[in-house]
Amino acid sequence: MPDSLYHPVAIGPSLVAEGNIFLAPLAGFTDMAFRSLCAEYGADATFSEMVSAEGLARESYKTSALMERAENERLFAVQLFMNSPDPAIRALPLVAAEKPDIIDINCGCPVPKVVKTGAGAALLKSPDAIFRIVKAITNETDIPVTVKIRSGWDSSSINYLETAAAAAEGGAVLITLHARTRVQGYSGQADYTHIANLKKHSAVPVFGSGDLFTPEDALRMITETGADGVMFARGAIGNPFIFSETRQLLTSGSKQQKEISRAARAEAFLRHLDMVVKVKGESLACREMRKHAGAYIKGYPGSAAVRRDIVQAEARRDYYAILNRWVES
Numbered sequence: 001m002p003d004s005l006y007h008p009v010a011i012g013p014s015l016v017a018e019g020n021i022f023l024a025p026l027a028g029f030t031d032m033a034f035r036s037l038c039a040e041y042g043a044d045a046t047f048s049e050m051v052s053a054e055g056l057a058r059e060s061y062k063t064s065a066l067m068e069r070a071e072n073e074r075l076f077a078v079q080l081f082m083n084s085p086d087p088a089i090r091a092l093p094l095v096a097a098e099k100p101d102i103i104d105i106n107c108g109c110p111v112p113k114v115v116k117t118g119a120g121a122a123l124l125k126s127p128d129a130i131f132r133i134v135k136a137i138t139n140e141t142d143i144p145v146t147v148k149i150r151s152g153w154d155s156s157s158i159n160y161l162e163t164a165a166a167a168a169e170g171g172a173v174l175i176t177l178h179a180r181t182r183v184q185g186y187s188g189q190a191d192y193t194h195i196a197n198l199k200k201h202s203a204v205p206v207f208g209s210g211d212l213f214t215p216e217d218a219l220r221m222i223t224e225t226g227a228d229g230v231m232f233a234r235g236a237i238g239n240p241f242i243f244s245e246t247r248q249l250l251t252s253g254s255k256q257q258k259e260i261s262r263a264a265r266a267e268a269f270l271r272h273l274d275m276v277v278k279v280k281g282e283s284l285a286c287r288e289m290r291k292h293a294g295a296y297i298k299g300y301p302g303s304a305a306v307r308r309d310i311v312q313a314e315a316r317r318d319y320y321a322i323l324n325r326w327v328e329s
């Protein structure tokens with residue numbers, strides 16, 4: 001057992017994460033700006049939105065823009081989805097050109113459009129396909145390959161031990177288990193006993209995902225399961241502070257005394273907005289940031305009125321005015 005619950009993690013023979021608190025891949029959310037903000041608050045590895053290997057193989061510009069890395073990301077993982085080794089191999093040169101530290105394979109996406117093609121969670125039905133995909137990629141590149149799975153397709157086909165073993169056999173050096181089935185989607189409770197059981201059997205480090213909304217959730221997951229680390233997903237949206245707070249809790253066993261103030265939340269949001277503006281231009285950034293903004297102010301009195309205003313925000317100055325009112329209210 002490491003001395004502290006916050007500790008480095010070996011990702012294969014040649015890569016070490018400084019710590020064990022990661023930002024999960026989140027389609028529609030973990031773009032370069034948000035990953036950069038989370039890295040600033042301490043995320044030890046940051047995962048891209050899932051990227052279609054097939055799309056990349058066809059050299060789609062929009063797809064490869066998803067893989068641009070921010071300067072301050074400690075470890076940057078590009079997550080790919082595919083249904084077979086072939087598109088992955090064809091996409092590899094474009095992926096490698098972005099110099100990610102890690103390539104992660106998506107074996108958990110429940111969305112019908114993805115599953116219908118045999119990718120994402122559909123791979124859970126075929127551990128052999130997982131093995132072949134991972135093996136093909138590890139044969140072609142020295143970039144460490146990790147795999148993100150779910151517990152199984154449904155409650156009658158829980159097979160995370162099998163899929164994780166197939167991935168490791170193919171050369172995967174770390175497994176993240178989102179402890180829900182495909183049929184559960186994002187509802188119901190993640191079953192941490194699956195993570196504990198996988199940790200017992202896995203030859204490679206195991207990260208846990210599912211229902212991590214507070215630093216205490218991360219502490220509970222690690223102590224109950226023995227997982228090597230945690231991957232924050234929905235809990236990080238609108239709340240990049242969760243990385244520094246969790247590091248503090250795992251390191252010292254005690255929580256930061258001070259609550260994050262409204263002013264600090266508004267400041268983080270506006271910095272986030274400015275980073276997106278730089279990449280995407282003001283108009284698109286302001287529209288895209290509506291989905292993040294609600295999460296930054298969630299749970300505070302008066303947030304419903306702010307959310308109503310945000311729907312209308314078209315320019316940076318609108319957001320600045322809305323958030324200034326919120327801070328001063």
Ligand SMILES: Cc1cc2nc3c(=O)[nH]c(=O)nc-3n(C[C@H](O)[C@H](O)[C@H](O)COP(=O)(O)O)c2cc1C
Pocket residue numbers: 024025026027028048049050079106107108109148178186209210211212213232233234235
């Ligand atoms: C909006 C959204 C987008 C997601 N996109 C991805 C993705 O691109 N790749 C992936 O492996 N998981 C994806 N996930 C799953 C998360 O990474 C995570 O495993 C899941 O949300 C469980 O963690 P949580 O209950 O703490 O949110 C997504 C989840 C959400 C809510």
